[in-house]
Amino acid sequence: MSTAPARPHHSFQTDDAxxxxxxxxxxxxxxxxxxxxxxxxxxxxxxxxGWMANLVRERLHGDRTYFNVNRHINPTNxxxxxxxxxxxxxxxxxxxxxxxxxxxxxxxxxxxxxEAVTEFHxxxxxxxxxxxxxxxxxxxxxKQRFPQVHLKxxxxxxxxxxxKRYKLSSEEVLRQLKEAGLDSLPGGGAEIFADRIRHIICxxxxxGDEWLATARLAHQMGLRSNATxxxxxxxxxxxxxxxxxxxxxxxxxxxxxxxxxxxxxxxENTALxxxxxxxxxxxxxxxxxxxxxLDNFPHIKAYWQMLTPKIAQISLRFGADDLDGTVIEEKIxxxxxxxxxxxxxxxxxxxxxxxxxxxxxxxxxxxxxxTRTETTVSIGV
Ligand code: SF4
Numbered sequence: 001m002s003t004a005p006a007r008p009h010h011s012f013q014t015d016d017a018x019x020x021x022x023x024x025x026x027x028x029x030x031x032x033x034x035x036x037x038x039x040x041x042x043x044x045x046x047x048x049x050g051w052m053a054n055l056v057r058e059r060l061h062g063d064r065t066y067f068n069v070n071r072h073i074n075p076t077n078x079x080x081x082x083x084x085x086x087x088x089x090x091x092x093x094x095x096x097x098x099x100x101x102x103x104x105x106x107x108x109x110x111x112x113x114x115e116a117v118t119e120f121h122x123x124x125x126x127x128x129x130x131x132x133x134x135x136x137x138x139x140x141x142x143k144q145r146f147p148q149v150h151l152k153x154x155x156x157x158x159x160x161x162x163x164k165r166y167k168l169s170s171e172e173v174l175r176q177l178k179e180a181g182l183d184s185l186p187g188g189g190a191e192i193f194a195d196r197i198r199h200i201i202c203x204x205x206x207x208g209d210e211w212l213a214t215a216r217l218a219h220q221m222g223l224r225s226n227a228t229x230x231x232x233x234x235x236x237x238x239x240x241x242x243x244x245x246x247x248x249x250x251x252x253x254x255x256x257x258x259x260x261x262x263x264x265x266x267x268e269n270t271a272l273x274x275x276x277x278x279x280x281x282x283x284x285x286x287x288x289x290x291x292x293x294l295d296n297f298p299h300i301k302a303y304w305q306m307l308t309p310k311i312a313q314i315s316l317r318f319g320a321d322d323l324d325g326t327v328i329e330e331k332i333x334x335x336x337x338x339x340x341x342x343x344x345x346x347x348x349x350x351x352x353x354x355x356x357x358x359x360x361x362x363x364x365x366x367x368x369x370x371t372r373t374e375t376t377v378s379i380g381v
Contacts, residue, residue: 014048022292026052032293034241040289041237046281053288053319056295061321065358066299066367067349070119070325073108075100075138079125080161081204085191085230087269089125099127102134106141109149116372118364119325120146122153123188126161126205132173135162136180143181150183150365156214156225157189160206170214174221184365185218187226187261193246194239201233201272208243212250219256224366227257227297231286232265232278240286244293251296258367259299259322262286264306283311284318291319299367309344309352316356322363323349 012023018039025032032040040049076099079089090097100108109120120142135154142151154162154177163170174182191201193208206214218225229243251257264278264286291300301322302315312323326344346362353360362370 155189219254
């Protein structure tokens with residue numbers, strides 16, 4: 001199905017002289033450097049930045065715009081870390097702390113399954129008392145009950161914590177989880193790699209180098225992952241550029257990242273609640289700069305839960321080719337004050353994409369097209 005209207009392909013125009021050499025590189029398919037990335041962050045001509053990002057996006061994907069039907073499962077919010085960026089984690093005796101029994105996880109997973117989800121996205125706090133077997137049983141139990149559903153679970157931060165807590169190497173942690181049925185890893189916990197910023201926003205989790213080393217290891221073990229960046233708090237443009245370039249360098253090495261997801265910081269109910277929320281302009285610029293700098297990442301996601309469906313939709317013209325999924329019951333960003341709905345129906349995602357003049361493609365976690373009829377769901381290989 002192609003729903004895109006014929007578009008005028010106007011040539012590149014800008015009043016910002018700093019963008020002209022960048023546009024030449026982008027048009028020629030050349031790699032941008034740190035100075036280019038900084039110029040993109042600092043340019044007043046957001047439409048010219050968007051033009052370039054859109055060029056790259058259409059070169060890679062045409063009008064195809066991906067979404068999936070997924071369910072988030074957050075098995076526990078108990079966490080030993082106390083990241084200032086976080087509104088989700090609780091100390092174990094605090095009001096609102098919860099840990100699901102495995103049967104509860106399986107029951108909740110089953111509720112989503114009635115809508116034929118193709119992915120469970122599973123992340124949680126760093127619980128000090130659960131045995132490692134809780135996590136391997138969780139994965140194995142889900143795989144046994146829902147064999148067709150892709151299990152995307154545990155951030156690099158959780159993997160690093162499991163290794164420390166259970167005195168195993170990260171490789172052994174990943175090996176056991178993979179053996180239990182883990183299919184891939186999400187991209188969370190990357191935040192901003194720069195130490196100076198990490199000390200302020202998430203002092204207690206693994207540092208940037210460890211995050212990257214864990215991702216490298218996962219990729220070497222045949223597990224794909226995503227990558228994220230949390231922006232819009234105390235970081236500067238240089239920190240964002242440094243973060244993107246580190247991800248790009250690792251992707252050159254492993255090719256294991258599928259999707260980059262820029263995450264807008266939501267300050268409410270966090271220790272950084274005095275900070276303002278991100279603006280629409282910053283959100284859109286971040287999508288565009290990500291698309292332009294991460295030339296070796298196949299996909300850039302405009303995660304509608306964090307950006308709002310409206311900004312995410314506009315991002316589809318500024319470099320994004322993915323909106324994430326239907327997301328049933330999201331907790332982490334809603335604890336941080338996100339006012340977006342907790343889930344969007346499949347038809348609503350299709351409408352957002354179609355109205356942006358793009359072609360909706362339902363995908364599974366590995367970006368294979370999913371075809372649905374009234375009674376069946378099949379995944380193209
Ligand atoms: S961001 Fe993650 S590691 Fe940090 S406090 Fe929240 S749940 Fe814990």
